[in-house]
Amino acid sequence: MKSSSGQALLETVLLLPCAMLLFVCFLSLAYAAFARAWIGYQTDRALFCLAEGESEFQCKKNIESSVNEFLPFGRFHHLQLSSNGDQWLAEVDWRWNQIRLQKQKTLKWDSSIWR
Amino acid sequence: MAMIVFAPLFLTILAVLSIVLLSIYQVTSADRVCKREVLRLQHELSLLMKSLSKLNHVAQALRKKRELADENLAAALATGYGPAIAAAAAAQRAVVLEQQALALKQHQLLSQAGLERELSEQRLRALGSSVGIQELRSTPTHAATLAVRAQPITSITPDYVEAPSFRERESQTYQYKINLFERWPPWLQQHVLNPKPVSTACSATLSPQEENWKPILKKASL
Secondary structure: OHHHHHHHHHHHHHHHHHHHHHHHHHHHHHHHHHHHHHHHHHHHHHHHHHHOOOOHHHHHHHHHHHHHHHOOOOEEEEEEEEEEOOEEEEEEEEEEOOEEEEEEEEEOOOOOOOO | OHHHHHHHHHHHHHHHHHHHHHHHHHHHHHHHHHHHHHHHHHHHHHHHHHHHHHHHHHHHHHHHHHHHHHHHHHHHHHHOOHHHHHHHHHHHHHHHHHHHHHHHHHHHHHHHHHHHHHHHHHHHHHHHHHHOEEEEEEOOOOOOOOOEEEEOOOOOOOEEEEOOOHHHHHOEEEEEEEOOOOOOOHHHHOOOOOOOOEEEEEEEEEEEEOOEEEEEEEOOOO
Protein backbone atom coordinates (compact mmCIF):
# COMPACT_ATOMS: atom_id res chain seq x y z
CA MET A 1 0.00 0.00 0.00
CA LYS A 2 2.80 2.30 1.02
CA SER A 3 4.80 1.57 -2.12
CA SER A 4 1.73 2.05 -4.34
CA SER A 5 1.00 5.56 -2.95
CA GLY A 6 4.66 6.45 -3.30
CA GLN A 7 4.59 5.46 -6.94
CA ALA A 8 1.49 7.57 -7.55
CA LEU A 9 3.17 10.57 -5.95
CA LEU A 10 6.26 10.07 -8.06
CA GLU A 11 4.13 9.81 -11.20
CA THR A 12 2.30 12.98 -10.31
CA VAL A 13 5.50 14.87 -9.57
CA LEU A 14 6.95 13.80 -12.91
CA LEU A 15 3.85 14.20 -15.02
CA LEU A 16 2.45 17.41 -13.63
CA PRO A 17 5.21 19.65 -15.04
CA CYS A 18 4.89 17.83 -18.37
CA ALA A 19 1.13 18.28 -18.35
CA MET A 20 1.51 21.94 -17.39
CA LEU A 21 4.07 22.50 -20.14
CA LEU A 22 1.84 20.82 -22.68
CA PHE A 23 -1.12 22.85 -21.52
CA VAL A 24 0.82 26.12 -21.73
CA CYS A 25 2.10 25.20 -25.22
CA PHE A 26 -1.42 24.32 -26.30
CA LEU A 27 -2.85 27.57 -24.94
CA SER A 28 -0.03 29.56 -26.57
CA LEU A 29 -0.73 27.95 -29.92
CA ALA A 30 -4.45 28.55 -29.52
CA TYR A 31 -3.77 32.20 -28.62
CA ALA A 32 -1.45 32.59 -31.61
CA ALA A 33 -4.05 31.05 -33.95
CA PHE A 34 -6.72 33.39 -32.63
CA ALA A 35 -4.32 36.35 -32.85
CA ARG A 36 -3.59 35.55 -36.49
CA ALA A 37 -7.27 35.40 -37.40
CA TRP A 38 -8.22 38.43 -35.33
CA ILE A 39 -5.39 40.62 -36.65
CA GLY A 40 -6.23 39.57 -40.21
CA TYR A 41 -9.87 40.47 -39.65
CA GLN A 42 -9.03 43.79 -38.00
CA THR A 43 -6.56 44.65 -40.78
CA ASP A 44 -9.39 44.15 -43.27
CA ARG A 45 -11.63 46.38 -41.16
CA ALA A 46 -8.91 49.05 -41.04
CA LEU A 47 -8.66 48.98 -44.84
CA PHE A 48 -12.44 49.27 -45.14
CA CYS A 49 -12.31 52.19 -42.71
CA LEU A 50 -9.71 53.94 -44.91
CA ALA A 51 -11.73 53.19 -48.03
CA GLU A 52 -14.76 54.80 -46.40
CA GLY A 53 -12.83 58.07 -46.31
CA GLU A 54 -11.96 58.06 -42.61
CA SER A 55 -8.59 59.51 -41.58
CA GLU A 56 -5.57 57.24 -41.20
CA PHE A 57 -5.30 58.32 -37.56
CA GLN A 58 -8.90 57.27 -36.83
CA CYS A 59 -8.56 53.89 -38.56
CA LYS A 60 -5.27 53.23 -36.78
CA LYS A 61 -6.91 54.05 -33.47
CA ASN A 62 -9.77 51.64 -34.27
CA ILE A 63 -7.53 48.70 -35.13
CA GLU A 64 -5.30 49.30 -32.11
CA SER A 65 -8.20 49.39 -29.68
CA SER A 66 -9.90 46.30 -31.19
CA VAL A 67 -6.69 44.29 -31.20
CA ASN A 68 -5.62 45.33 -27.70
CA GLU A 69 -9.10 44.59 -26.36
CA PHE A 70 -9.09 40.95 -27.44
CA LEU A 71 -5.36 40.26 -27.42
CA PRO A 72 -4.05 41.40 -24.04
CA PHE A 73 -0.65 39.79 -24.63
CA GLY A 74 1.52 41.11 -27.43
CA ARG A 75 1.57 44.47 -29.15
CA PHE A 76 2.11 46.20 -32.45
CA HIS A 77 5.71 46.93 -33.40
CA HIS A 78 4.71 48.45 -36.68
CA LEU A 79 1.33 49.56 -37.92
CA GLN A 80 0.99 51.64 -41.04
CA LEU A 81 -2.12 52.53 -42.96
CA SER A 82 -2.02 54.59 -46.11
CA SER A 83 -4.14 55.64 -49.06
CA ASN A 84 -2.69 55.78 -52.51
CA GLY A 85 -5.19 56.99 -55.06
CA ASP A 86 -7.83 54.30 -55.40
CA GLN A 87 -5.96 51.72 -53.36
CA TRP A 88 -5.47 51.40 -49.64
CA LEU A 89 -2.54 49.73 -47.90
CA ALA A 90 -1.95 48.22 -44.47
CA GLU A 91 1.29 46.96 -42.97
CA VAL A 92 1.10 45.21 -39.64
CA ASP A 93 3.80 43.71 -37.43
CA TRP A 94 2.51 42.28 -34.16
CA ARG A 95 4.71 40.47 -31.68
CA TRP A 96 4.19 38.38 -28.60
CA ASN A 97 7.29 36.75 -27.10
CA GLN A 98 8.80 34.75 -29.95
CA ILE A 99 5.66 34.86 -32.04
CA ARG A 100 5.66 37.43 -34.83
CA LEU A 101 2.74 38.13 -37.15
CA GLN A 102 3.40 40.21 -40.21
CA LYS A 103 0.70 41.17 -42.64
CA GLN A 104 0.71 43.38 -45.69
CA LYS A 105 -2.65 43.92 -47.30
CA THR A 106 -3.83 46.01 -50.19
CA LEU A 107 -7.41 46.85 -50.91
CA LYS A 108 -8.30 47.70 -54.46
CA TRP A 109 -11.24 47.00 -56.71
CA ASP A 110 -9.10 44.65 -58.77
CA SER A 111 -9.37 41.24 -57.16
CA SER A 112 -5.89 40.17 -58.20
CA ILE A 113 -4.34 42.89 -56.05
CA TRP A 114 -6.45 42.19 -52.98
CA ARG A 115 -4.39 39.85 -50.82
CA MET B 1 -2.33 7.90 -18.91
CA ALA B 2 -2.75 10.78 -16.45
CA MET B 3 -2.86 13.11 -19.46
CA ILE B 4 -6.24 11.70 -20.43
CA VAL B 5 -7.70 13.72 -17.58
CA PHE B 6 -6.90 16.89 -19.52
CA ALA B 7 -8.25 15.61 -22.82
CA PRO B 8 -11.82 16.99 -22.38
CA LEU B 9 -10.38 20.39 -21.47
CA PHE B 10 -8.10 20.43 -24.53
CA LEU B 11 -10.92 19.28 -26.78
CA THR B 12 -13.29 21.92 -25.42
CA ILE B 13 -10.74 24.69 -25.96
CA LEU B 14 -10.03 23.35 -29.43
CA ALA B 15 -13.73 23.21 -30.33
CA VAL B 16 -14.42 26.75 -29.06
CA LEU B 17 -11.37 28.09 -30.87
CA SER B 18 -12.35 26.34 -34.11
CA ILE B 19 -15.86 27.79 -33.93
CA VAL B 20 -14.54 31.31 -33.30
CA LEU B 21 -11.94 31.06 -36.09
CA LEU B 22 -14.46 29.62 -38.54
CA SER B 23 -16.92 32.42 -37.77
CA ILE B 24 -14.24 35.10 -38.21
CA TYR B 25 -13.14 33.48 -41.46
CA GLN B 26 -16.68 33.27 -42.81
CA VAL B 27 -17.59 36.86 -41.93
CA THR B 28 -14.30 38.18 -43.33
CA SER B 29 -14.59 36.21 -46.56
CA ALA B 30 -18.17 37.31 -47.22
CA ASP B 31 -17.38 40.92 -46.36
CA ARG B 32 -14.34 40.91 -48.59
CA VAL B 33 -16.15 39.37 -51.55
CA CYS B 34 -19.02 41.87 -51.26
CA LYS B 35 -16.81 44.93 -50.84
CA ARG B 36 -14.49 43.90 -53.62
CA GLU B 37 -17.43 43.43 -55.98
CA VAL B 38 -19.07 46.71 -55.08
CA LEU B 39 -15.75 48.55 -55.51
CA ARG B 40 -15.20 46.83 -58.84
CA LEU B 41 -18.64 47.97 -59.98
CA GLN B 42 -17.96 51.56 -58.97
CA HIS B 43 -14.63 51.43 -60.76
CA GLU B 44 -16.42 50.39 -63.96
CA LEU B 45 -19.03 53.11 -63.41
CA SER B 46 -16.32 55.73 -62.83
CA LEU B 47 -14.88 54.95 -66.28
CA LEU B 48 -18.32 55.31 -67.86
CA MET B 49 -18.89 58.51 -65.91
CA LYS B 50 -15.61 59.88 -67.24
CA SER B 51 -16.48 58.93 -70.82
CA LEU B 52 -19.92 60.51 -70.49
CA SER B 53 -18.43 63.65 -69.02
CA LYS B 54 -15.91 63.91 -71.89
CA LEU B 55 -18.80 63.97 -74.36
CA ASN B 56 -20.16 67.15 -72.71
CA HIS B 57 -17.70 69.35 -74.65
CA VAL B 58 -18.85 67.83 -77.93
CA ALA B 59 -22.48 68.18 -76.86
CA GLN B 60 -21.97 71.88 -76.06
CA ALA B 61 -20.30 72.50 -79.42
CA LEU B 62 -23.11 70.71 -81.23
CA ARG B 63 -25.78 72.71 -79.37
CA LYS B 64 -24.09 75.94 -80.45
CA LYS B 65 -23.82 74.66 -84.02
CA ARG B 66 -27.50 73.70 -83.91
CA GLU B 67 -28.49 77.13 -82.60
CA LEU B 68 -26.61 78.74 -85.47
CA ALA B 69 -28.14 76.32 -88.00
CA ASP B 70 -31.63 77.07 -86.64
CA GLU B 71 -30.99 80.84 -86.90
CA ASN B 72 -29.66 80.45 -90.45
CA LEU B 73 -32.72 78.44 -91.44
CA ALA B 74 -35.04 81.03 -89.90
CA ALA B 75 -33.21 83.79 -91.77
CA ALA B 76 -33.37 81.82 -95.02
CA LEU B 77 -37.08 81.20 -94.55
CA ALA B 78 -37.58 84.91 -93.97
CA THR B 79 -35.94 85.69 -97.32
CA GLY B 80 -38.20 83.21 -99.12
CA TYR B 81 -35.31 82.35 -101.46
CA GLY B 82 -35.59 78.64 -102.32
CA PRO B 83 -31.93 77.63 -102.78
CA ALA B 84 -30.94 79.48 -99.56
CA ILE B 85 -33.72 77.68 -97.65
CA ALA B 86 -32.65 74.32 -99.06
CA ALA B 87 -29.00 74.94 -98.15
CA ALA B 88 -29.87 76.09 -94.63
CA ALA B 89 -32.24 73.16 -94.13
CA ALA B 90 -29.57 70.72 -95.32
CA ALA B 91 -27.00 72.28 -92.98
CA GLN B 92 -29.44 72.05 -90.09
CA ARG B 93 -30.24 68.43 -90.94
CA ALA B 94 -26.52 67.60 -90.91
CA VAL B 95 -26.19 69.09 -87.42
CA VAL B 96 -29.26 67.20 -86.19
CA LEU B 97 -27.76 63.96 -87.50
CA GLU B 98 -24.50 64.72 -85.71
CA GLN B 99 -26.51 65.36 -82.54
CA GLN B 100 -28.41 62.11 -82.93
CA ALA B 101 -25.15 60.20 -83.34
CA LEU B 102 -23.81 61.76 -80.15
CA ALA B 103 -27.05 61.12 -78.28
CA LEU B 104 -26.74 57.47 -79.25
CA LYS B 105 -23.24 57.37 -77.72
CA GLN B 106 -24.52 59.03 -74.54
CA HIS B 107 -27.42 56.60 -74.22
CA GLN B 108 -25.12 53.70 -74.93
CA LEU B 109 -22.90 54.71 -72.00
CA LEU B 110 -25.93 55.06 -69.71
CA SER B 111 -27.29 51.67 -70.78
CA GLN B 112 -23.89 50.12 -70.20
CA ALA B 113 -23.92 51.53 -66.66
CA GLY B 114 -27.27 49.87 -66.03
CA LEU B 115 -25.94 46.63 -67.43
CA GLU B 116 -22.84 46.85 -65.22
CA ARG B 117 -25.06 47.17 -62.13
CA GLU B 118 -27.05 44.09 -63.15
CA LEU B 119 -23.92 42.11 -64.00
CA SER B 120 -22.36 43.04 -60.69
CA GLU B 121 -25.32 41.65 -58.77
CA GLN B 122 -25.19 38.42 -60.74
CA ARG B 123 -21.43 38.16 -60.23
CA LEU B 124 -21.78 38.70 -56.49
CA ARG B 125 -24.58 36.14 -56.34
CA ALA B 126 -22.30 33.59 -58.01
CA LEU B 127 -19.20 34.43 -55.95
CA GLY B 128 -21.13 34.86 -52.73
CA SER B 129 -22.62 31.39 -52.68
CA SER B 130 -19.16 29.94 -52.11
CA VAL B 131 -18.62 32.05 -49.00
CA GLY B 132 -22.06 31.55 -47.48
CA ILE B 133 -23.80 34.71 -48.73
CA GLN B 134 -27.56 34.18 -48.72
CA GLU B 135 -30.62 36.23 -49.62
CA LEU B 136 -28.60 38.81 -51.51
CA ARG B 137 -30.51 41.87 -52.59
CA SER B 138 -29.59 45.19 -54.01
CA THR B 139 -31.23 48.17 -52.33
CA PRO B 140 -33.36 50.16 -54.77
CA THR B 141 -32.17 53.60 -53.58
CA HIS B 142 -29.53 54.03 -56.24
CA ALA B 143 -29.88 55.37 -59.77
CA ALA B 144 -30.67 52.73 -62.40
CA THR B 145 -27.69 53.75 -64.49
CA LEU B 146 -25.51 56.69 -63.40
CA ALA B 147 -26.51 59.42 -60.96
CA VAL B 148 -26.55 62.14 -63.58
CA ARG B 149 -29.07 64.65 -64.86
CA ALA B 150 -29.47 66.07 -68.34
CA GLN B 151 -28.84 69.78 -68.76
CA PRO B 152 -30.63 71.34 -70.65
CA ILE B 153 -33.28 68.69 -70.45
CA THR B 154 -34.91 69.67 -73.77
CA SER B 155 -31.79 69.18 -75.89
CA ILE B 156 -31.14 66.01 -77.91
CA THR B 157 -27.56 66.20 -76.71
CA PRO B 158 -27.60 67.59 -73.21
CA ASP B 159 -24.63 67.78 -70.86
CA TYR B 160 -24.79 65.04 -68.28
CA VAL B 161 -23.84 66.46 -64.92
CA GLU B 162 -23.87 65.00 -61.42
CA ALA B 163 -27.36 64.77 -59.99
CA PRO B 164 -28.14 66.35 -56.60
CA SER B 165 -27.06 64.09 -53.70
CA PHE B 166 -24.71 62.43 -56.16
CA ARG B 167 -22.89 60.20 -53.67
CA GLU B 168 -26.12 58.87 -52.25
CA ARG B 169 -27.78 58.22 -55.60
CA GLU B 170 -24.66 56.78 -57.20
CA SER B 171 -24.09 54.31 -54.38
CA GLN B 172 -24.73 50.63 -54.77
CA THR B 173 -25.64 48.72 -51.64
CA TYR B 174 -25.96 44.99 -51.25
CA GLN B 175 -27.70 43.47 -48.30
CA TYR B 176 -27.19 39.82 -47.50
CA LYS B 177 -27.24 37.23 -44.77
CA ILE B 178 -24.54 34.83 -43.62
CA ASN B 179 -25.37 31.62 -41.86
CA LEU B 180 -22.51 31.14 -39.43
CA PHE B 181 -23.72 27.66 -38.49
CA GLU B 182 -24.08 26.32 -42.03
CA ARG B 183 -20.73 24.53 -42.00
CA TRP B 184 -21.20 23.03 -38.57
CA PRO B 185 -21.93 19.32 -38.37
CA PRO B 186 -25.71 18.71 -38.17
CA TRP B 187 -25.51 17.17 -34.68
CA LEU B 188 -23.86 20.36 -33.42
CA GLN B 189 -26.32 22.65 -35.26
CA GLN B 190 -29.13 21.16 -33.17
CA HIS B 191 -27.60 22.68 -30.03
CA VAL B 192 -27.58 26.22 -31.37
CA LEU B 193 -30.30 28.18 -29.61
CA ASN B 194 -30.76 30.84 -32.23
CA PRO B 195 -29.49 29.59 -35.60
CA LYS B 196 -30.70 32.67 -37.52
CA PRO B 197 -28.42 34.02 -40.25
CA VAL B 198 -26.65 37.31 -39.54
CA SER B 199 -27.76 40.29 -41.66
CA THR B 200 -25.06 42.47 -43.07
CA ALA B 201 -24.44 44.85 -45.98
CA CYS B 202 -21.76 46.50 -48.08
CA SER B 203 -21.90 49.67 -50.09
CA ALA B 204 -19.73 51.81 -52.33
CA THR B 205 -20.10 55.02 -54.24
CA LEU B 206 -18.08 57.48 -56.30
CA SER B 207 -16.34 60.47 -54.84
CA PRO B 208 -15.99 63.34 -57.35
CA GLN B 209 -12.40 64.56 -57.70
CA GLU B 210 -11.80 67.23 -60.37
CA GLU B 211 -12.35 65.43 -63.69
CA ASN B 212 -12.30 62.01 -62.06
CA TRP B 213 -14.50 59.90 -59.84
CA LYS B 214 -12.88 57.77 -57.20
CA PRO B 215 -14.60 54.59 -55.96
CA ILE B 216 -14.92 54.61 -52.17
CA LEU B 217 -16.65 52.34 -49.70
CA LYS B 218 -19.65 53.67 -47.86
CA LYS B 219 -21.07 52.75 -44.49
CA ALA B 220 -24.05 50.56 -45.31
CA SER B 221 -27.16 50.74 -43.18
CA LEU B 222 -29.25 47.63 -42.81
